[in-house]
C-alpha cells in the first residue's frame with residue numbers, strides 16, 4: 001500500500017468535508033458553530049498533509065462504508081485491456097469535483113438543449129468535437145453503444161440487415177436486435193482483418209440470398225479482441241459504391257489517434273468517452289454528416305392528445321438530453337489534452353511494439369494479434385510458456401497474476417495464463433521498460449528460456 005497516495009485521498013476527502021460546511025451555511029456567512037467546524041476541519045487537513053509529507057500514519061482503505069478506495073492507477077502499472085484510454089486527466093478529475101452534482105450543466109440552459117448551452121461552453125465543445133473527427137455534426141451520448149443505438153433506431157425497420165465484422169463488439173449486435181434487425185457477419189479470415197473486398201463479397205452474398213441490400217454497415221477501426229487494424233478506408237469506398245451508410249466504430253481510436261470520418265468515407269463516427277477520451281463513464285460521441293444529421297438528430301414530432309404539448313426542440317434519439325453533468329464536463333476538460341495526445345499515436349505504437357518484442361523473447365510466448373503491432377491493445381498467447389508453469393504451480397493459473405502484482409503490475413485478467421489481452425496505452429518509456437523486464441524476470445525465475 002502506498003501510504004502517500006492514500007494520504008492524498010484522505011486529504012482530498014477532508015477538503016470535501018470542508019466544502020460541505022459551505023453547502024449548508026447561510027449565504028450571509030458561517031455562524032459561530034460552522035466557523036469552529038471549519039477550523040477543526042482545516043486542522044485535520046493540516047495533520048493529514050503533515051503525514052503525507054512524512055509518509056507516515058495509517059492508510060485509509062474506504063471511501064465510505066463498504067466502498068473501497070480505488071488506487072490502481074496510483075499504486076500499480078495498469079495493463080487492463082479496456083481501461084487505459086479512459087484514465088482521467090487531472091483536468092477531468094477537477095471537473096468532476098466541480099460538476100459532480102446531478103444536473104450541474106443545466107445552470108444556464110436557455111434553449112432546453114444540452115448541445116446549445118453556452119456556459120459552460122458546451123456548444124463550442126460540440127463544434128470543435130465535430131471538427132476533431134472530421135464530421136459536420138456531433139452529439140454526446142452515454143457510451144459508444146448508445147451511438148450505435150441512435151443510428152440503428154433511426155435507419156432500420158424490422159427485418160433490415162446490418163453488416164458487422166465477425167469480430168464485432170456485442171453492443172453492435174444488441175443495437176441491431178433492439179430494432180428487430182438482422183445481423184450478417186463479414187468474415188475477417190485467417191488474418192483476422194476485415195477488408196473492403198470482404199465487405200463487398202458479403203454484400204453480394206446477402207443480395208443473392210435475400211434480394212435486398214444491407215441497410216447499414218458497422219465496422220470498427222480496431223477490434224476489441226485482437227486490436228487489429230481493419231481497412232476502414234476500403235470499407236468506406238465499398239459502402240459509397242453500394243450507397244449503404246457506413247458507421248465507423250471508433251471505440252478504440254477516437255481520442256487516442258487521429259480520425260477523420262470524411263476521409264474514411266464514414267457516414268457516422270462513434271467514439272467512446274470512457275474507453276478512449278479520458279472521460280467519466282458512461283460517455284461517448286456520435287458524429288455524422290449534414291446529409292444524415294436531419295434523420296438521426298431530427299426533432300420530436302409527438303403531440304399530447306389532451307394538452308397538445310409538443311417538444312420539437314428535443315431530439316428523440318437522444319431522449320432530449322444525454323450527459324448532464326460530470327460525464328460531459330470531464331470529457332470537455334480532457335479535450336485539449338486529447339487533441340494533443342492523438343498526435344503522439346506513433347510513439348504509443350512504438351512503445352507497444354517494443355514491449356511485445358521483448359515479451360516475445362520469452363520462449364513459448366506468442367502474439368495472436370497482427371505483428372508488428374499497429375495498436376497498444378494486444379492479444380498474447382502464453383499457453384506454451386507461463387501456462388506450462390501454471391500447470392505445476394500450487395497457485396495454478398493465478399501464479400502469473402501473483403508474480404505481476406508483487407512487481408506492481410495489475411490489470412490482466414487474474415487467472416489467465418493462456419490467451420489474454422493487455423494494453424500498454426499511455427505508459428511512459430520508463431514503465432514500458434519496467435513492464436518488459438518484469439515479464440522476463442518472472443520467466444527467469446521459473447527457468448523459461450529467454451532468447
Ligand SMILES: *Cc1c(COP(=O)(O)O)cnc(C)c1O
Nearest residue numbers: 143144145169220224251272284
Ligand atoms: C468498448 C467497445 C464498445 C462499447 O463502448 P461503450 O462506450 O462502452 O459503449 C463498442 N465497440 C467496440 C469495438 C469496443 O471496443
